[in-house]
Amino acid sequence: MINLLFIAALIIILFFPPAKALLIRGGMHIGLFQPEVTEQKVPDGPVAEDIILEVQDGKAFHLSDLKGKIVFMNFWATWCPPCIAEMPSINSLRKEFKGKVVFIMVDIDNDLGKSVEFMRDRNYDLQVYRTTSSVKGNLASKVIPSSFIINQHGQIVFHHKGAADYSNTKLTTFLNKLLLSN
Structure with a gap:
């Protein structure tokens, strides 16, 4: 019987x-899936390739238009359990x-209607x-x-593949240092 339940x-x-996302989120709460943040006084990295981005209303802009600002960029999908699992921590970081x-x-699916609905349904x-x-x-x-994470000079100073808990204090400290270096 236990084997059948397992x-x-x-x-x-x-x-x-959603069950897989819940399991991953549980792992985040016990300290797994922490993003690796390097301690650098002056972050330096490759310049981010310029891409064109569009919001639901059709307004488009170049990533390079955001030079002078710090950018947190996340590539995700509504069907991806690790993406779903990390979304609450990204939302907290944004707040x-x-x-x-x-x-x-x-x-990444280019279905903005579905993605906007996903965010709205979860109050993100x-x-x-x-x-x-x-x-x-x-x-x-x-x-x-x-x-x-792209710094004010357009350089990639942080990259993480896979799910992560972005409410990590090392990451918030890193972002605060970037803000002070402006």
Whole structure:
């Protein structure tokens, strides 16, 4: 009987994305899935490739238009359990740095209607974008979720592949240092 319950739980976790996301989120609460933040006095990294982003109303802009601002960019999808699991921590991070850091949530499926509904249903205060140009170079990743922090000079100073708990104090300290270096 215990084996059957174990197999049933395993099947649910494998084939029901919200259950898998809940399991990953539980791992985040016990300290797993922490983003690796390097301690640098003056972050330096490759310049982010320029891409064109569009919001639901059709307004488009270039990523390079945000030079002079700190950008947190996350590539994600509504069907991705690790993406779903990390979303509450990204939303908390946005609340903490609202008006100081630009948050760009890039829907890799390019279905903004579905993504906007996802954010609204969960009461997340995160703007969803899609790319209208190809993503190549140092922003291209075969892993989702993938998150980047781009400094005021357009340099990638943080990159994390896979789910992460972005309410991590090391990351908030890192962002605060970037803000002070402006």
